[in-house]
Amino acid sequence: MVSKGKRPRVLAVASSGGHWVQLRRLRQAFEDCDLAYLTTDPGYRHDVGAARFYTTKDANRWNKVALAMSALKIAWVVLKERPDVVVTTGAAPGYFALRFAKLIGARTMWVDSIANVEELSMSGRMASKHVDACLTQWPHLANANIQHEGAVL
Amino acid sequence: MIFVSVGTQLAFDRMIKAVDQWAGKRGRKDVFAQVGPTEYSARHIEAVPFISPKDCMTKMRAADVIVAHAGMGSIIGALELGKPILIMPRRADLGEHRNDHQLATARRFAELGKVAVAMDEHELMQRLDSLGDLGIGDRISPFASPRLTAAVRAFIHGQPIPAQRESVRVESVNA
Numbered sequence: 001m002v003s004k005g006k007r008p009r010v011l012a013v014a015s016s017g018g019h020w021v022q023l024r025r026l027r028q029a030f031e032d033c034d035l036a037y038l039t040t041d042p043g044y045r046h047d048v049g050a051a052r053f054y055t056t057k058d059a060n061r062w063n064k065v066a067l068a069m070s071a072l073k074i075a076w077v078v079l080k081e082r083p084d085v086v087v088t089t090g091a092a093p094g095y096f097a098l099r100f101a102k103l104i105g106a107r108t109m110w111v112d113s114i115a116n117v118e119e120l121s122m123s124g125r126m127a128s129k130h131v132d133a134c135l136t137q138w139p140h141l142a143n144a145n146i147q148h149e150g151a152v153l
Numbered sequence: 154m155i156f157v158s159v160g161t162q163l164a165f166d167r168m169i170k171a172v173d174q175w176a177g178k179r180g181r182k183d184v185f186a187q188v189g190p191t192e193y194s195a196r197h198i199e200a201v202p203f204i205s206p207k208d209c210m211t212k213m214r215a216a217d218v219i220v221a222h223a224g225m226g227s228i229i230g231a232l233e234l235g236k237p238i239l240i241m242p243r244r245a246d247l248g249e250h251r252n253d254h255q256l257a258t259a260r261r262f263a264e265l266g267k268v269a270v271a272m273d274e275h276e277l278m279q280r281l282d283s284l285g286d287l288g289i290g291d292r293i294s295p296f297a298s299p300r301l302t303a304a305v306r307a308f309i310h311g312q313p314i315p316a317q318r319e320s321v322r323v324e325s326v327n328a
Binding site for chain 2: 008010016017018019020021022025026027028029030031033041043044046047058060062084085087107109111113114115116117118121132133135137147149150151152153
């Protein structure tokens with residue numbers, strides 16, 4: 001739990017492309033936070049102003065070695081940042097970040113991409129078993145464990 | 154200028170070939186394409202594998218029309234700039250993506266009417282002939298819906314997520 005009067009430390013995580021664009025559309029929710037971003041494209045550094053900024057190599061579950069290297073880097077970022085809260089819009093880097101963050105007691109939120117219209121993404125389904133809050137952007141995909149609380153659009 | 158993008162991960166030759174052929178046939182010299190990791194050599198359009206986020210933004214701002222795969226980065230980017238966008242979904246059975254979520258994305262966004270959709274390369278070439286009909290969209294707000302923003306903010310601060318009615322704007326997206 002965030003102690004009173006202290007700005008919560010937030011680690012906001014997204015892969016490049018659509019995941020990042022959706023994470024950035026949430027930035028009003030990160031006001032009044034001690035904020036760091038973790039993504040897969042160093043070019044996004046210009047987007048984030050004064051927030052701390054980390055990158056890891058883009059990797060997905062089809063390339064196991066790259067995935068393991070990326071997971072190590074993400075573990076390092078989580079240990080360095082010691083976030084109170086992790087918010088991610090996916091994909092694989094977000095999943096790893098929230099798994100590691102749970103180990104150090106952070107609260108975690110998965111916001112599944114609006115691109116997943118028919119079912120939750122694979123990483124979203126995996127994440128939903130471990131996160132404190134799992135959100136879908138489509139009302140028809142909500143259930144007992146997956147909330148719908150609006151969309152990035 | 155027409156800006157074409159296949160996104161940050163994979164090539165999408167079916168779309169690029171169609172745009173390339175169309176540009177050759179129609180004598181268009183003002184097409185710039187980001188084509189991903191591909192062996193295909195475009196003959197009639199300027200093609201680069203990748204561009205930085207900054208250069209991508211510059212190209213999108215300069216473009217009259219954006220043509221893209223059905224990826225959210227391209228779609229949201231175009232909507233935020235108020236640029237007309239024509240999208241074509243990748244297909245998993247052709248090895249263009251790991252699953253078919255772009256087909257569903259394309260259908261949903263077509264229903265919303267803010268995005269023009271070509272379901273395949275033939276339809277793409279037809280729609281490229283009538284780009285003027287795409288019209289100019291309104292710019293959307295650069296922020297998530299107030300409801301989602303409030304939910305994420307509440308979660309961060311350890312508060313209950315506020316009960317809130319779906320706003321009209323969100324309902325139109327989720328229709």
